[in-house]
Amino acid sequence: MEKDKLLFYNEYEQFYEMAEKSIAFQKFCFDSFGQDFSQDGFSDIEQIDMILPYIPAKEDVHILDVGCGNGKMLGYLQKKTGAFIHGFDYSQKAITNARTQFTQKAEFNVGIIGEIEYPDNFFDMVVSMDTMYFSKDMSAFAGQIKRWLKPDGVLFVGYQEGELVPRTIDENTTQLAKALKNNGMSFEAKNITKQTYDLLKKKRETAIIHKAEFENEGSIQWFDMLMMQTECAEGSYQQFEKEMARYIYVARK
């Protein structure tokens, strides 16, 4: 598959180039999300800390992050747990950066969701924050992840409806819920739509605080992108909730 034909490929190459250089964006991430993981989405530190209890407290634990970007979220999880971290992303820029920053007990690959392969029964945990939607066939990809997980392994997913996939009724009707059920995987899901609305408002306020720094750096287009991304939280929560939903899924084989 030619990467530049994939959704947002060129945009993400530019995004990770900016994320590496822009001090304004690094400050924006820290102030909005509680940590700078170069987030392009909704993963604040509260959501990432929800992963920690599922990482087994033992030697030789392996975690995979699907669409890991520049690896900063994995770096945080490694710092907290000592786990061996694995990540893949289609962005060459992001993976080059990850490989430079994280060199101990770490493996980063350039790879495409649905195409890259890992050994069966290998991972204690697979994390996918806002990346399941990039698979051409979510059910087939969930099946792949199921194979990669150890028998007691856990899949942790941050999943947003209303942008790349349409809003459905609830956590049991999403494309992801269907994909998990198709593969016989059990799951629990937590609805965090209200927290996400609040986070988007905070992102908007924080971006405005840092606007002059974006301007001075010559990276005002990324400020504009943040304004566009957070416009959906300008109205009431009741309106937002009609169009958007966010869930955290914890699934098992």
Ligand SMILES: C[S@@+](CC[C@H](N)C(=O)[O-])C[C@H]1O[C@@H](n2cnc3c(N)ncnc32)[C@H](O)[C@@H]1O
């Ligand atoms: C919405 S961002 C989420 C990034 C990060 N997980 C986070 O929570 O901030 C989507 C990520 O998936 C990567 N990505 C998008 N489509 C992909 C694909 N088809 N194969 C591999 N990676 C992809 C992007 O480069 C980007 O890092």
